[in-house]
Amino acid sequence: MKNSNLIINSDEIDLYMIKEKFKSRKNEVYYISIKNKYDRIMPCVLKRYIASKDNKSKETFLLKILRENGLNVPRIYFEGIDYILLEYISGxxxxxxxxxxxxxxxxxxxxxxxxxxxxxxxxxxxxxxxxxxxxxxxxxxxxxxxxxxxxxxxxxxxxxxxxxxxxxxxxxxxxxxxxxxxxxxxxxxxxxxxxxxxxxxxxxxxxxxxxxxxxxxxxxxxxxxxxxxxxxxxxxxxxxxxx
CATH class of the missing domain: 1.10.510 (Transferase(Phosphotransferase); domain 1)
Structure with a gap:
């Protein structure tokens, strides 16, 4: 993806489709389907931080620490400047x-x-x-x-x-x-x-x-x-x- 106006900007992703916009008071949160450069289709959650980028830093820090120590939380696939791409937990x-x-x-x-x-x-x-x-x-x-x-x-x-x-x-x-x-x-x-x-x-x-x-x-x-x-x-x- 080379277009900087797109929500996701990563060389790892060739194509994505927004499936649903989730309810959020502070941010933009989407259920999306992505196709990576290996032609693998993956359901993901895209969370774009509108209120504060500090919230992003805090949340990603906690997610990594908690997951590493065995708590059931979504995996972070990668981070952008103002967004993160997360594992989609079906359920x-x-x-x-x-x-x-x-x-x-x-x-x-x-x-x-x-x-x-x-x-x-x-x-x-x-x-x-x-x-x-x-x-x-x-x-x-x-x-x-x-x-x-x-x-x-x-x-x-x-x-x-x-x-x-x-x-x-x-x-x-x-x-x-x-x-x-x-x-x-x-x-x-x-x-x-x-x-x-x-x-x-x-x-x-x-x-x-x-x-x-x-x-x-x-x-x-x-x-x-x-x-x-x-x-x-x-x-x-x-x-x-x-x-």
């Missing part, structure tokens, strides 16, 4: 999985199946905290726990967005946001979501050593942020009901 987002579970279960909640999915997510986060502390000296929290940022493929879960990842928090921050996000995805505050959120809290506090009081504070904090960010009315008794 379903955690949001799709959760939505399908609710639609299938209705009020007949399958606690065993839900327990498996919750533990899969929490184990991945525990590995993030452990690996980052071991490799970088401080435990990093994921921060942007939007369920679209997790891909479930077979029996594995992958995290795919590390721009907001930082080392200035505690795991209850991630836990609180998970609970608040789960409850407020459309349709919000359903009976299924309420029961599953209570299950999440029990697993976090009893099996993963989350501090219950700190977790409650973080859920409350995130509800306030959601009210401002989305203009959503949060029921005043919701914290009491789930804790």
């Amino acid at each position: 379903k987002t955690l949001l799709e999985v959760i939505t399908n579970l609710e639609n299938k279960q209705g009020e007949n909640i399958d606690f065993k199946k839900n327990y498996e999915i919750i533990c899969k997510l929490l184990n991945w986060l525990e590995n993030l905290y452990y690996i980052s502390k071991k490799a970088l000296g401080k435990a990093y929290v994921f921060e942007d726990v939007n369920f679209r940022n997790f891909i479930i493929k077979g029996d594995k879960i992958y995290g795919v967005d590390f721009e907001d990842c930082h080392c200035k928090g505690h795991k209850e921050r991630d836990g609180g946001r998970i609970c608040a996000f789960l409850l407020t995805y459309n349709p919000a505050f359903t009976k299924w979501k309420m029961e599953v959120t209570k299950l999440v809290i029990e697993i976090m506090t009893k099996e993963f050593n989350y501090d219950r009081n700190l977790l409650r504070e973080e859920v409350t904090r995130e509800f306030s942020a959601i009210e401002k960010r989305r203009g959503m009315k949060i029921p005043g008794d919701i914290i009491k009901k789930i804790f």
Whole structure:
């Protein structure tokens, strides 16, 4: 590719096709198919950094360190000045999985199946905290726990967005946001979501050593942020009901 106006500019790629543009608040993210100089067709994710190139440096650094230490994250194929080309992880987002579970279960909640999915997510986060502390000296929290940022493929879960990842928090921050996000995805505050959120809290506090009081504070904090960010009315008794 010699045309500098093209999104990708690499001598390794002869042809590419944009298949889909993914939802992103800060950047341009595409699912693309590329043909390299060896005539191999590869599905990839192209992430072009619009907000800040510093975010690119931070994310690529973390992706490399975490992958080298065994965390399930996408492989970086190569980097441009303002973009990276990533391995495409085929599978379903955690949001799709959760939505399908609710639609299938209705009020007949399958606690065993839900327990498996919750533990899969929490184990991945525990590995993030452990690996980052071991490799970088401080435990990093994921921060942007939007369920679209997790891909479930077979029996594995992958995290795919590390721009907001930082080392200035505690795991209850991630836990609180998970609970608040789960409850407020459309349709919000359903009976299924309420029961599953209570299950999440029990697993976090009893099996993963989350501090219950700190977790409650973080859920409350995130509800306030959601009210401002989305203009959503949060029921005043919701914290009491789930804790």
